[in-house]
Amino acid sequence: MSAWPVGPWRALSWVGSASAVALTAHSLLNARSLRVPALDPPPVAGRVSVLVPARDEEGRVRACLASLLDQVELPDYEVVVVDDASGDRTADVVADVAATDPRVRLVRSEGPPPGWLGKTHACHVLSRHATGEVLVFVDADVVLAPHAVAAAVDLLRGAGLDVVCPYPRQLALTWSERLVQPLLQWSWLTTLPLRRAEVSPRPSLAAANGQFLVVDAAAYRRAGGHEAVRAEVLEDLALVRAVKAAGGRGGVADGTALATCRMYDGWAEVRAGYGKSLWSAFGSRPAAVAVGIGLAVTYLVPPAAAVTGSPVGAVGYLAAVVGRYAVAERTGGRSVPDAFAHPASIAVLLGLLADSWRSRSRGGLRWKGRAL
Structure with a gap:
């Protein structure tokens, strides 16, 4: 007698497996159409402002600045760093670099006024000091390749875009980072x-990464x-939406060869980082619940069915693994054995989503010492 269950569970397995197959097929098509910046871009015409918001980044900002000062094919550019009321030596490190290179300027901020979040205000301050025709926002934990800025500006202009986010290669070392961080690129490449x-003003058709x-x-x-998105936790996504709503075009591109970033170091930082923002990723609590159910049906039900002997569930699980593997290969992530743990990644993500909403409901969201 077959161990394969019947009824609603079987129907869910079929739906989940079919969805996994369809989404993986879509991700493979997206991987082929993803815009790739040039590896050998031409010199950039006009002035470029590279803008770095920094708060408590004394251990990472020097490497970021070194990579920014090593940029090629940028005849005329400035690097402006705002120290966002850091409690460490971030400002001192930046000042040391600025003393040796006139391209670097340090701006000090006392923090956001009421109605603003920290990063949006820091970026707003940076934009007020920028003099370039193109603004390049770079997080202080990002390290750029020498051709990165020129390649990104070349892509922006060559593709007729108004905003572009070349998605950095995400460095993931601990188990929690390896489970969660690859879902960043996987999510938009899949959906x-x-x-x-790039051309649609619909808020749901937007992806962004403020790291670059x-x-x-x-x-x-x-x-x-950034004044238009002053209270947005996901300010990068909100800014791209605002540019598109104003008639602009833009979205994400392949930044694998342009930049690297290790967002978090270990489970505590992963949980805190996603906890502060994941609640706002889907617009509302009902939307978040709907997305959570969809993810569970598509990526948790099929492997659970496969364990019971379902060939349909096995197909769904393997489709998800193929999709995760392909995205990792395309974006410079770990493909094997990590792709086989995709159901565990989704389970952890759903837990983080629930935790984020719980913290939001209790008013306990904080980031870098500030209430959100």
Whole structure:
């Protein structure tokens, strides 16, 4: 007698497996259409402002600045760093670098006024000091390849975009990072129609990464800049949406060869980092519940069915593994054995989503010593 269950469970397994197959097929198509910046870009015409918001980054900002000062094919650029009321030696490190290179300027901020979040205010301050035709926002924990800025600006202009986020290669070392961090690229490569998303003003068809965000200065101002998204936790996504709502075009691109970033170090930082922002990723609590159910049906039900002997569940699980593997290979992540743990990744993500909403409901969200 077959161990394969019947009824609603079997129907869920079929739905989940079919969804996994369809989404993996979509991710493979997206991987082929993903815009890739040039490895040998031409010199950039016009002035470029590279803008770095920094709060409590004394251990990482020096490496970031070294990579920014090593940029090629940038005849005219400035690097402006805002120290966002750091409690460590971030400002001193930046000042030391600025003393040896006139391209670097340090701006000090006393922190956000009421109604603003820290990073949005820091980026707003940076934009007020920028003099370039193109604004390049770079997080202090990002290290750029020498051709990164020129390649990103070349892509912005060559593709006729107003904003582009070349997604950095995400460095993941501990078990929690390896489970969660690859889902960043996997999520938009799997779900978004990338080329349509570039031109559509629909908020749901947007993806972004503020770690490395390049925007035409005029388009930035037309959209209201960071002042228009002053209270948004996911300010990068909100800014891309604002640029598109103002008639601009843009989205994500392949930044694997341009930048690297290790966002978090271990489970405690992963949990805190996703806890502060994951609640806002889907717009509302009902939307978050719907997304959670969809993820569970698509990526948890099939492997559970496969354990009971279901060939349909096995197909769904293997489709998910193929999708995760392909995205990892495309974006410079770990493909094997990590792809086989995709159900565990989704389970952890759902736990983080629930935890984020719970903290949000209790008013306990904080980041870098500030209430959100």
